[in-house]
Amino acid sequence: MSRQPQFDRQKVLDRALELFWSDGYEASSVSKLLTVMELNRGSLYASFGGKSALYSEVLDHYMAMLCKNLFSCSLMTTEDPKKAITSFYQKAFVEQEDKDRLSNGCLFFNAVSELNKTEPELSGKAVNAIQWIRQLFLSRLLEAQKAGHISPDKDAVTLADYLIGLTAGLRALCKSGADTDVLQKVIDTGLSPVFDK
């Protein structure tokens, strides 16, 4: 029987996420990862298979965190589809009190931005995660259109692509230091072409 690892995997993944999210993939050296994860090199490789495999698992861990802390109280559960979308933007950008975390941006967009040419597998995994969020937007947009919040002549697929672009743009503004007032105004302007009433 193999020995079980002597650590809490979720807690250790939380710490790896914090470093990758803040500093990016390349700047998070194995030695920095070992320090924040409080592991030795042997445990890291035995339990996670190396830096690239760890990052891949951290992408899953981040998605689970987004689902739990953000989507489950907006896009995934709010009954009214228009409110589901607007509350996503409020919770993600305006009601986020941890400004340091806000300035980390979104791990998926960070991954695509840093790694699309150098680590296509990791970047591709982040693109797939973004596509999943796009589908979530799309299903709520179609509901909102059925409910009369969106004019029938608008293309919901285009609006879903547009919302992904809007979200990426807002994340970039956060990383550039935009304050809550600017974010709120950009959200209001950005959602105005989506909903008609």
Place this chain on the structure above:
Amino acid sequence: MSRQPQFDRQKVLDRALELFWSDGYEASSVSKLLTVMELNRGSLYASFGGKSALYSEVLDHYMAMLCKNLFSCSLMTTEDPKKAITSFYQKAFVEQEDKDRLSNGCLFFNAVSELNKTEPELSGKAVNAIQWIRQLFLSRLLEAQKAGHISPDKDAVTLADYLIGLTAGLRALCKSGADTDVLQKVIDTGLSPVFDK
């Protein structure tokens, strides 16, 4: 009298730009830079002062290139202010035939995304460049408002922030592999809350 460097500085900066733009700051090791720049280590340090100083000069070089190839035939010169803004988006995203280059995104947003926590000076320089572009948007938006293309009750400063967000969002879509058709539709949707006629 000090010896003049035996290379064309602009050409060497072009090559450094290609690598940083594609692979990012951290993944562009000094040894890769020396290979693409066709310099030896001594010349790199003597002429550019090291990797960080080189990146800083590459940010200036990129801005000069943007001015020459993009702003000078759209935002900076087109007489009609609405057309100046719409043609910027067409030229930057739709008429760009080099799809590999399009998937590099924008060096300024790449710098902010990768380096805002780890290299604040370099990221800050990129933020300043983005602010300069925002001012360019703002001056053309104010003209467009004066010309009646934008309703007087809209806040041009908010629209300038929004256009920076839209541009960053479109760059992120490019890095995620969006095709021209998607980019065109997102541009059309994204500009619809800006102009009233």
